[in-house]
Structure formats: C-alpha cells, structure tokens
Amino acid sequence: MTPLLQVENIAKFYGARIGCTDVAFDLYPGEVMGIVGESGSGKSTLLNCLAGHLTPDRGAVRFDTRTQGLRDTVTMSEPERRMLSRTDWAFVHQHARDGLRMNVSAGGNVGERLMAVNARHYGDIRAKAIDWLGRVEITEDRIDDRPTAFSGGMQQRLQIARNLVTAPRLVFMDEPTGGLDVSVQARLLDLLRGLVREMNLSAIIVTHDLAVVRLLADRLMVMKDGHVIETGLTDQVLDDPQHAYTQLLVSSVLQV
C-alpha cells in the first residue's frame, strides 16, 4: 500500500534556533497520528511545514496525489499546493476564527470551499451546506447566521464542516479541542472519530492533551526541543513510555 503522506527528514530553523529537525514518518490512509509535546517543542512548526504554511529548510513532504502519485509538496508550484489545500487537504485551526470568515454566513463559509472546487449551482451548494451543518449538529435555521453569533464550540464545528465538505483525504488539526469546555470537547471528539471512520480520513493532530490523543490517535509522536524523541502505537507510548521525557509527561497528568 502506498502511504498517503511520506515525510523525509524535515527541518526548519529560526535563525540559529531549531524549530524542528530530523522528522520522518509515513502516514497511511485511514490513520490518525497525534503529535504531543509541551509548548515550544516544535509541534506546530512541524504541522505548518507539513501543511505547506511554512517552507522547511530541509527535507521532503510527499503526498499521494489523485492523478500523479507521490509528489513532493515542498517543491511543487504554489498554485498546485494551493489546489491541494483546497481539495485533498484540510486544516483545522485551534482558534476557529483563524479558519472561518467571520463576516460571512455559516452556509457561505461551507459553500465557499465548494465554489473553490468549481461548484456553481446555488441549490446544490446550499443543500450540501445544510447536510454538513447537520452532520456537525448545527441546525438548518442557523445557516444564514454569521459565525460571530455562534458559541466557541459551534464555531469549531462549523470550521470542521467547512473543511470536510470537499471530502479531503488528509486533515491537519492544531489543538482542535483546545479552549473548549470539556462537554463540548467530548462531542467534538466523537464527531471526529465518526468522520474518520466513515470517510477513511487520515489526520495529523497536534495537541498537548494526552486524553485527546488516547481517544483519537492510532499512533503518537512525542516532541521535545524540536526533536522527535519517541514514536509508536498511542497506547503503547502512553502505557509503556521509554524516553525519560515521555515518562515525565505521562506521569504528570492529573488523575480525575
């Protein structure tokens, strides 16, 4: 089986400081990988390099494109990369307002991504928007409201609907449940799990919440000071951590 994403020796430096370095992994269709580490460990830098928001100083990020097989997204042209990020890729920001247009209606937010891939029929677009708002549990009567009138949890669900409406194959998520209260988090986790299973999505999730990765991710990567210090099956890394830092991280979680 061809990996969906093949990451080879990615490195990004901020002057003399290491953003992240020597990162390599394969991600297969349907797999969810979590990246954990404390703030400043390089996990967001890595995610942004993978998603094409930052240009890495070294390395390759190969994506299995629908028509041409594995292509290095670091060296492909800007229009090609943008096309990918509108179609096969999705990026869920920690703060929904970074991923939404706040002065456009909820339906417009979802519809915009459809129009970017050449959907033109208003009725179809609106029907699809309603369908997706329903899937993320936003009722139809809110379709013409702007996200500014939504709660934080609703904004986050709207961001997910906007991202998934074009049926992407790879979703990047940066702290998708951060800043939400726990009951909303739980619903969002359930929603994401269902979508991963139904759409055979692959996802890379950056978070510092170990409980979130345990429920959502198949595999886990632990970062510290820009380096990957441990990788493995999620429950193996959490139940039997090998590296000193991972042991500290796991044993520092407060029991509820």
Added chain:
Amino acid sequence: MISIENVSKSFVLHNQGAAQIPVMQGASLRVAVGECVALVGASGAGKSTLMRMIYGNYLTASGRIMIGDVDVATAAPRDIIQLRRNTLGYVSQFLRVVPRVSTLDVVAEPLLATGTAYDDAINTAQQLLARLNIPQRLWALSPTTFSGGEQQRVNIARGFAYPYPALLLDEPTASLDPTNRATVLEMINEAKGRGAAIIGIFHDHAARDAICDRQLDVTKYTPGLAA
C-alpha cells in the same frame, strides 16, 4: 493461533534514579484454536504485563509473540492496529470510551470498524446488551455514568461484538452477580466453540476451572520470584 516464545521485558524508570526493573524473562506459551489458557500467579507476578505485551501496549524487549502470522514484538504500529481490528480482541477491566457516546454505539463500534452496516451492528449490540441484562432504558446513555458491574458488562458486550479469532480477557467476571457471571462464562464457551484462542486472567477460581483448558503460572518467568 497464539505462539509466544522466550519473551522478556524490563522497565527503566528514568525519573526515579534510572531504576531498571526486570519483570519478565523467558516466557513461552502456545494457545491453539478453540483453546482457553489461564494466566495464574500472585499479584505482581506479571500476568497483566504479559497480557499487555501480547496486545502490544507494552513493548517486548526480546522474543516473539505471534498472533496468526503477525509478530507483535516487532510489528509496525499500523500492522498492530490492523491486527487489533480484525484478529485480536481485548476485554480489559476498565471501560475507556469517548464521553457522551451512547452505550449502543460503544458496543457497536468494533463492528463498524470492520465494515458491518450500521443497522446490523446496532442490532447485534442490542442483542448482546439484552443478553447481559443491561436495561433497555440505559442503552441510549453513555456508560461513563453506569455502576461498576454495568460498565464491566458493556465492556464485555463490546469485546464480544466482533468474532475475534484471538481474545484476551482480563478478569471478565470480576464484579458480576451470579446470573451475569453465568452468561459471561457461556459467551466465553461459545467463543471457544467457534474456534477463538483465548488467554485469560481470572481471580474467580470456579470460573477459571469451568472454562480454561490449561493454566500457566507466570511466576516462573518473573526474575527474582522464580523458585
């Protein structure tokens, strides 16, 4: 079906003076199709450790753990994920679920993950929950608020929803009343009957004697405890 050869493991606690604790040495075990083997030994002897090594959430330092044709000791994460989805089931003592997901969906999940249609999966889940005497009015609720015994039974229903060829059972009858205990033993026997290879930990001796074909005392593999 399950073949364990000469496995060992030790823990290194980096944050506690780098203490190195050997916990398993030279463990070997074979379980045939339709056979049930009980792991026995005093608390701390390594029964759960061995079971977790078989399931892959503890790393194995050396040796082989073959489940079918996959060596858990060396397999890549995605092969273990595949193995757990299609071949190797695990009923743990603790229920770990996404909060606010209904009991029916929790039980149906292993079936959905293997491609069963939603209605069929829910149908099977309903039958299992009814059989295990979980009142129907609870089915739509999340099991996180259930009593210990109810959670245990939801866990068992989930573990038996999909017919895994290999099953690991960690104290499946621990907090059950006699009626439900009998039901669970019956379900384990049925799993054996369809050919599942089972490894279990049972502190309930009567249950162990009723369903296990053999016992393996793990104490002989525990460094420092072996006689």
